[in-house]
Amino acid sequence: MIKECFTMSKKPQARQHVRHPKLAMVSMLLGAFVGMFSETSLNIALPKLMLALHVNTGTIQWLVTGYMLVIGIILPLSSLLSKWFTTRQIIIFAFCDFIVGAAISAMGSTFAVVLIGRMIQGIGTGLILPLMFAVVMQIFPPQKIGAVMGVCALVIMFAPAIGPTLTGLILAKLSWNWIFWLFIPFLLIALFFAIASLENVGNVTRPHIDVLSILESAVGCSGLVIGASLSSRDGWLSAPVLSALIIGVVVLLLYIHRQLHLEEPILNLRVFKYRSFAIGAMLVMLDFGIILSAMYLLPMYIQNGLLLPVALTGIIMLPGGVVNALTSAVAGRMYDNIGAKRPAMVGFIIALVGAGMLACSSAHSSIAYVIAAHVILMIGCPLAMSPSQTSALNSLPGMQSADGSTILNTMQQVVGALATALATSFLELGRTAGGGSSAVRFTNGVHYGIYFTIVLVIIGLALTFMMQDKANSTDLK
Numbered sequence: 001m002i003k004e005c006f007t008m009s010k011k012p013q014a015r016q017h018v019r020h021p022k023l024a025m026v027s028m029l030l031g032a033f034v035g036m037f038s039e040t041s042l043n044i045a046l047p048k049l050m051l052a053l054h055v056n057t058g059t060i061q062w063l064v065t066g067y068m069l070v071i072g073i074i075l076p077l078s079s080l081l082s083k084w085f086t087t088r089q090i091i092i093f094a095f096c097d098f099i100v101g102a103a104i105s106a107m108g109s110t111f112a113v114v115l116i117g118r119m120i121q122g123i124g125t126g127l128i129l130p131l132m133f134a135v136v137m138q139i140f141p142p143q144k145i146g147a148v149m150g151v152c153a154l155v156i157m158f159a160p161a162i163g164p165t166l167t168g169l170i171l172a173k174l175s176w177n178w179i180f181w182l183f184i185p186f187l188l189i190a191l192f193f194a195i196a197s198l199e200n201v202g203n204v205t206r207p208h209i210d211v212l213s214i215l216e217s218a219v220g221c222s223g224l225v226i227g228a229s230l231s232s233r234d235g236w237l238s239a240p241v242l243s244a245l246i247i248g249v250v251v252l253l254l255y256i257h258r259q260l261h262l263e264e265p266i267l268n269l270r271v272f273k274y275r276s277f278a279i280g281a282m283l284v285m286l287d288f289g290i291i292l293s294a295m296y297l298l299p300m301y302i303q304n305g306l307l308l309p310v311a312l313t314g315i316i317m318l319p320g321g322v323v324n325a326l327t328s329a330v331a332g333r334m335y336d337n338i339g340a341k342r343p344a345m346v347g348f349i350i351a352l353v354g355a356g357m358l359a360c361s362s363a364h365s366s367i368a369y370v371i372a373a374h375v376i377l378m379i380g381c382p383l384a385m386s387p388s389q390t391s392a393l394n395s396l397p398g399m400q401s402a403d404g405s406t407i408l409n410t411m412q413q414v415v416g417a418l419a420t421a422l423a424t425s426f427l428e429l430g431r432t433a434g435g436g437s438s439a440v441r442f443t444n445g446v447h448y449g450i451y452f453t454i455v456l457v458i459i460g461l462a463l464t465f466m467m468q469d470k471a472n473s474t475d476l477k
Contacts, residue, residue: 079134105117298370350383362443
């Protein structure tokens, strides 16, 4: 997601003078950190939340998928909203929105209330992330933009790396409500700096808003995710699941048709005519689905399969998170030297080894084995993703790279929500199919979920053979 946000904001805009650019960035960095922390840290708390809120795995995963789904719907609208409201207004609203959402979730005693809070939080994150990079491009001189972008990327990569560990430590001493209470002090500090130092950048032009496109996007994506989520409870051939999936597919097809025929679409889907972008985008989506599935399944397995405490679960997840961040930082540079094809191919092969190790785990596997499997998986996934992102976006001419970036941003969140829902469905299928103790059955369910990720890895590996080493903007289909 980092690279896409970076490229999305890379437009030939004049730098605008603000009095305190560093203070303005403090507010946005804090907001982005909390947003990414919130996206990844809750996975480790799901087993406890299941017990506290009296719901099953098929329901509790909506605290993750619902959050990502809202981000995916809001992200493509951020550019449009910035032409209707000032940047300052949007960012201050985003912080206030996130604070309200966090407070609702923290005070919630039922699943429905906590979920409403999570979805409100998703609105804030969906606004903050893309605007942060857009603001950087306008308030800093060209010679400083690279360094500031590096800080932004580091902050966003750091949040998922430490999120599970911090959450585990919180849950070891405090109730789950404190995960959401923890967001609020950081957001209040961010809000203070935003009010004190953030100035408007860009121009308010109030262009036409295509409401029908927004509705089609929301209904179509929601239909797919709801259908996949309900499958863990009702089965894939049940009427509710089939109805949701059919509605989702039909409405998304209408949305695609509309975007291809609008002069100013919300998402410029015409960029898929470039072969390297289409292949790179598919690889990024598959890779993101693998990462999100693993980040959802692994804490479940550690706590319910290995029967280890939540604090230790966070510590076990830490090495993989750190390796993911470090590999992401290094892998992006490989494209300049050796292109995208070989790093992506090697990355998927390494990911296949890591996923295979997790599929061979048991209710009696050692902690060292689980850490090793997770680390190997987290080496392979970013090694494949970063060059694929660069290849996809570099294949687009001129300003279309911004359109491609917006598409990747949006699709990552929607695919992440869909992959988590599918992983949950397979987990439930495997758990009910297995025998033995509760831990053994749960481990069997996790294996089914990992088999799903292995299928994604194999598809990704096959697609790498269709890649070019260096993409260019003339590779039309």
